[in-house]
Amino acid sequence: MQRGSDSCKIAVPVHRRLTDFEIAVVGHNLALLSEYQGVLFGPESKRPLLESTAKELQKSTGSSILVECFGDAYFTDVFGYSWLLLKREFYDRFDDVSHVLICQPDAFILSADLKKWLASGYSYLGAPVFVGFDKPTMPLEFSNFLNGGLSLRNIADARSALNHVTLVRKSNWTRGFRALGLLQAINAILRSFGKSIVVIPKNPHEDVVWTGPIANALEAFSIPGLETAAQFSFENMPRELFRRNGQRLPFGCHAFGVYDPEFWREHFPDWTHEYLSNSCTVVSESSPNEPDRGSRSN
Template structure:
């Protein structure tokens, strides 16, 4: 099992939580971590926190908007950058936080895509985005969330190559593409919901925590946007042991919440 961790960034400065996210990642995963950044972006703030970070540069047009970022995530070129040295990529946006680093249990499985559960799910279709048409013809998907996701490189490249026209026309967020084909394709398999809950949380973490028998997943995504209250008592005790987290960063969550 070999996995590259890739961190998409588009700003030269980080928020306090993003710094904590990066430092936590440094604490748990020491090697094979890459910034994915536009050509010309100053990365000094990231490298001050983690001098050994590697970097792969891409055309700035991919970082101009959410839509253009989706294009990058649906480009075979992104994954081919890592295909020679790795079997997997873990996409770790800086609104994610890792609880542990046991990637092997997922990388040693037969699935090709892991993301947080979507409950009750989202309706997606390779052509339609109109809500009425989605209701009639869409497929309900329950595993996606690309912000913290694990993707097997060669099946991902094969899927994007075989569905090139569909990827170019995809009108939803990029994770919906993998969610849709993860249950429709015979050669690209998304993990089932119960496995996704062991991989990551995004929305409804309290419910997913109960589903897991009160076991935390690999990590969570969408912080501090979603359900900050749930994570306060979990993350705050971890902060003193993360090298580089000073008194300012240790206050990212209000203990009174």
Template sequence: MTSKKQVAVVIPFYKPELTRFEEISLTQCLKVLSAHPVFAIKPESLDLTKIQGNHQLTGVECFEDSYFDGIQGYNKLMLSPDFYDRFLDYEFILIHQLDAFVFRDELLQWCSKGFDYIGAPWLKRLANPDFVKEWKTRLNTRYHIFVNTLENDIPSDRQFDNMVGNGGFSLRRVKRLYDLSIKLAPQINQYHKREEHQFHEDVFWSIEANRKWRRLKIPLYKTALRFSFENRLKQSMMHNSNQLPFGCHAWDQHVKFWTPYFKELGYDIAANAQ
């Protein structure tokens, strides 16, 4: 029996040309993660000839156009066994959307930690001042998730406090998510009926999959902050001892914060934003 390969990087593409920021994201990804296979995923009708002419990709996987028709389509793809089936030769995939950025190659280190899913945590608005209050927040969040507290028929914000995490730059254990995408199909179908962000695919893996039972091994938020930042960036840096994480997501929404860090790596993102 052929052993599984360790990890592949997977980048979603939606259009034949990239913005300046997307070019920065892709260039940095291919530079830093050059030791790993990097696959594009795209709609069947999209021609990537121009992008492939400028960037070296390991391969391209095509899916139905409907999967790339807005956020709802993408959510369906990321919750589909058909998606994970394409990468079953690999133990893990790193989803690297083109609004993500990787600072250094820690990919194999994160694969070795035993987690099934990792992404940037959704930090609560106010940081916990001490260990006791931190555990209180964790227990309260766990309670609100378990009973599925709602506000106007939408999962309450309390369910998201310090939960892990965002899917735009995320490490996923392929076979585990493949199996759960089949086993949890009824719950997934309920998510497909809703368009609110509280029903996005990363919420499903982060919260829904573990709502009653622990089906996925996911790190606590302080460990996840070493993997990626997305929101509350000053707070994220404070929790992470002022160290940059492995990568980040949605950096184009926080240009002022990221400008000095990107400049050190040779990217001027302050000028002519996008």
């Protein structure tokens, strides 16, 4: 199928009934990017929920919204979801466009200028992640990973990458092969055929896999540095990124209710303020006891 290099679908994962606020956020995002087709994707068993949610959003946005369903196992936890986004199966569903914008219900679009990013030439765009992940160490150091909650992915590049790499979960035998130098030797041979074995965690975070081991293994899979990534999206440390970005907001952001919601209250429309004020209270009260999620690269 012929497609333009600036065509895109806005893909929103839905595995449960969204709250009224989430519906409002998703509606805002789809309306702002109404030039592009919206898609809700989720588990096959929740198809009726996805279809009713799509109808609800169509009323508020005036745009048609498609539904795509995948196996239920992909939506049992964050790692199942990660495996879906590391499968050709997912990207094949979007082969009629050049890009897919993953826009989770806790992402907020701040600019309608998506064309700029579609033309940027990157394989994957997302918010910069700092060393320490959920709890960045100071002074801040860019980890070279990019967050997937709001992420723009080139479909052809993703499919090509998954054709050239074989993802293998970390295990005793992969550790043994690596210790003996066998994995490196095998990859040296495979690279002459344009292939590579990439070892990933048993429970992977797909954004770390895409922007870490896959990007490292494939020179053609391009991701931006800190400066460009910060112009695309903020997640953690939004106030610092705003300063480094010349007091300019990015195209969008992710996890605004978790990371410095007071900052976002200063920049979001009025209808979000009550939610963000409540988020400030929850974060303030709960953050000392928040469980350490640890390094997502392990």
